[in-house]
Amino acid sequence: MAIYTDAAPSVAGSVIMLTTLAFLTFLARVYCRATRKSWGVEDWIMSGALVPFAVLVAGCVGGAFNGIGIHNWRLEQPENVHYQADGKKFFLIFEVGYCAAIIPIKLSISWMLIRVAEGRKVYLYIQYVVIAIFVIMNIIALIFILINCVPVDAAWNEEALKNGGHCQPSHVLADVYYACTAVNILTDWVTALLPVPLLWNVQINRNTKISIVGLMGLGIFASMSACVRLKYTVAVTAQSDYLFGLANVVIWGFAENAIGMIVGNIATLRPLFRILRDRKTSDYKNYKRSPGFNSSHHTGAGGVFSRTYELAEHGKNPTHITTSTVAGDGRQHSFSDGDSDRQILEDGQRPGEADIVVSRQVIVAYG
Numbered sequence: 001m002a003i004y005t006d007a008a009p010s011v012a013g014s015v016i017m018l019t020t021l022a023f024l025t026f027l028a029r030v031y032c033r034a035t036r037k038s039w040g041v042e043d044w045i046m047s048g049a050l051v052p053f054a055v056l057v058a059g060c061v062g063g064a065f066n067g068i069g070i071h072n073w074r075l076e077q078p079e080n081v082h083y084q085a086d087g088k089k090f091f092l093i094f095e096v097g098y099c100a101a102i103i104p105i106k107l108s109i110s111w112m113l114i115r116v117a118e119g120r121k122v123y124l125y126i127q128y129v130v131i132a133i134f135v136i137m138n139i140i141a142l143i144f145i146l147i148n149c150v151p152v153d154a155a156w157n158e159e160a161l162k163n164g165g166h167c168q169p170s171h172v173l174a175d176v177y178y179a180c181t182a183v184n185i186l187t188d189w190v191t192a193l194l195p196v197p198l199l200w201n202v203q204i205n206r207n208t209k210i211s212i213v214g215l216m217g218l219g220i221f222a223s224m225s226a227c228v229r230l231k232y233t234v235a236v237t238a239q240s241d242y243l244f245g246l247a248n249v250v251i252w253g254f255a256e257n258a259i260g261m262i263v264g265n266i267a268t269l270r271p272l273f274r275i276l277r278d279r280k281t282s283d284y285k286n287y288k289r290s291p292g293f294n295s296s297h298h299t300g301a302g303g304v305f306s307r308t309y310e311l312a313e314h315g316k317n318p319t320h321i322t323t324s325t326v327a328g329d330g331r332q333h334s335f336s337d338g339d340s341d342r343q344i345l346e347d348g349q350r351p352g353e354a355d356i357v358v359s360r361q362v363i364v365a366y367g
Contacts, residue, residue, distance in 0.1 A: 003083050007069030007247035014251050015060040018258035025265035026050070032271045042111040046264055049104035053257065056097030060254050063090030069247035072240065087243040088156035091250070092145070098253050099142035102184065105260040106134055106191070109219065112267060113194055123198050126190070134187040141180040148173050174233070181230045184256070188223035211270070218263040225256040 033039045067087025075084050110131050117123040149155040154165030229252035236245035
């Protein structure tokens with residue numbers, strides 16, 4: 001059985017929605033990187049983040065069905081008393097998953113910026129400092145969470161406390177939360193704003209710059225989630241309706257991680273956006289079939305490469321040029337210079353579907 005009322009549906013709904021978006025964008029990331037053979041270190045790091053992220057999801061969804069978000073008066077009923085311990089247990093899983101997942105998620109985004117920096121020492125040093133700060137702080141927070149109660153199950157099991165277990169005063173862990181949240185907010189802002197000076201002088205068009213900066217700037221939403229979570233964390237330590245108050249802490253803590261993963265994934269999807277744009281502006285299937293330098297299918301009847309020669313007519317003004325195109329079937333067609341566009345687009349072909357015709361021009365002048 002499960003208890004699923006009060007704020008619990010909000011917890012489960014928000015977590016499931018953001019999890020779906022995170023995994024969909026990750027699958028799209030894998031597709032883009034694998035098809036373009038551009039898989040990098042940051043992709044391996046984000047892949048590794050899926051394990052602690054799954055732990056985080058389990059803590060949130062499990063908590064939503066086992067006491068988190070439920071008012072005390074419901075939990076005090078005899079048939080629901082055990083959910084008080086279950087809710088605290090799942091909240092501990094949430095805390096561990098939060099600290100363990102946010103490290104590789106943020107590290108993947110930072111490593112992407114390191115690759116973009118391409119040897120610019122100032123930006124590299126800034127990013128290395130950012131990485132060191134949030135990795136160390138979140139590891140410290142994770143250690144404090146695990147050793148806050150000895151044994152660990154004393155965090156939710158009153159019997160363990162009666163049998164000699166103990167926990168640190170609540171303000172100790174609260175101070176660690178505040179410090180960890182402050183560091184994550186600061187590093188989120190630095191990571192989100194760093195692409196602005198980094199791409200300022202890069203030789204790419206303005207729209208591309210704006211799109212890259214905009215995508216990376218979405219990380220600010222993750223820091224906003226951290227700010228909201230901090231507000232509810234402060235409030236929950238001072239209220240008696242503890243598990244009900246944890247609902248907002250869980251929602252916004254999970255959102256911080258999920259949005260970070262979504263932003264990191266979306267930043268790699270420009271090739272997919274380009275494909276979708278091309279599908280709207282042209283027939284993408286024909287575009288993929290159009291031959292290039294490595295294709296053996298050439299223009300001309302029967303797939304034989306056509307040969308085009310431009311010669312001055314004998315006895316005519318040498319500036320008047322006619323074109324003779326000899327195709328594979330032996331037929332000869334004559335076109336003036338003004339007909340070249342129609343030759344490329346003949347037979348109803350649209351731009352992007354025709355091959356490039358190699359043309360040799362010979363001008364013969366007579367005295």
